[in-house]
Amino acid sequence: MTFCEELYAKAKHIWIANHKHPFVQGIGHGTLPKESFRHYMIQDYLYLIDYAKLFALGSVKATDVETMGKFGEILHSTLNVEMDLHRQYAKKFAISEEELENAQPASSTIAYTHYMLQVAQNGTLAELVAALLPCMWSYNEIGRELAKIPGALEHEFYGEWVEMYSSKEFGELSNWLKDLMNKLAIGKSEEERKKLEEIFLNTSRFEFLFWDMAYHGETWPEDIR
Numbered sequence: 001m002t003f004c005e006e007l008y009a010k011a012k013h014i015w016i017a018n019h020k021h022p023f024v025q026g027i028g029h030g031t032l033p034k035e036s037f038r039h040y041m042i043q044d045y046l047y048l049i050d051y052a053k054l055f056a057l058g059s060v061k062a063t064d065v066e067t068m069g070k071f072g073e074i075l076h077s078t079l080n081v082e083m084d085l086h087r088q089y090a091k092k093f094a095i096s097e098e099e100l101e102n103a104q105p106a107s108s109t110i111a112y113t114h115y116m117l118q119v120a121q122n123g124t125l126a127e128l129v130a131a132l133l134p135c136m137w138s139y140n141e142i143g144r145e146l147a148k149i150p151g152a153l154e155h156e157f158y159g160e161w162v163e164m165y166s167s168k169e170f171g172e173l174s175n176w177l178k179d180l181m182n183k184l185a186i187g188k189s190e191e192e193r194k195k196l197e198e199i200f201l202n203t204s205r206f207e208f209l210f211w212d213m214a215y216h217g218e219t220w221p222e223d224i225r
């Protein structure tokens with residue numbers, strides 16, 4: 001069993017819950033209320049700004065030029081391809097640049113991004129990759145699952161989202177990260193592997209909280225905003 005297969009087996013119950021989440025199912029079946037998606041887009045844009053920094057930190061922590069370059073490539077595509085999807089959606093959902101810039105991250109957005117940044121800044125490269133992996137891998141898996149639903153790829157609002165995350169390019173980046181995780185786990189002690197597993201489980205859980213935050217339109221309570 002590869003290390004990624006071990007991680008997957010440990011996190012399976014969380015990943016199943018993520019797939020079944022009404023937000024995810026709502027994207028695939030085109031039934032998600034637009035208001036929830038609008039909220040998600042704003043929060044995800046804020047999320048991606050911090051998330052992209054993990055790739056920059058990956059370049060810093062890499063020990064060979066090839067890995068440095070690949071992290072640089074993913075940093076570029078996150079900022080210029082993935083976030084372009086969000087900027088396009090912002091136009092479609094009448095989210096102004098001003099609204100995007102002034103948006104406050106919800107508590108679960110902060111908890112998620114700051115957890116990842118903490119691991120990335122203070123941990124090893126393997127720990128950084130363990131934190132990132134559920135994001136890329138689970139989005140690709142969700143994208144590919146949803147793409148099988150008739151009409152999902154053609155949906156007037158959610159089709160482009162499904163297309164992005166089920167794309168060959170996104171799948172290749174996710175596979176590269178899985179291979180890197182497998183390589184980095186070789187020769188690690190039992191204790192270190194346990195730590196990687198804990199990080200992987202935590203960011204898998206944060207994925208769930210993020211779907212939930214988006215679905216319920218969670219923000220800070222009004223009187224303490």
Ligand SMILES: Cc1ncc(CO)c(N)n1
Pocket residue numbers: 044047048082134135136139207210
């Ligand atoms: C919350 C979240 N996780 C993962 C991805 C994939 O990049 C994303 N855009 N947002």
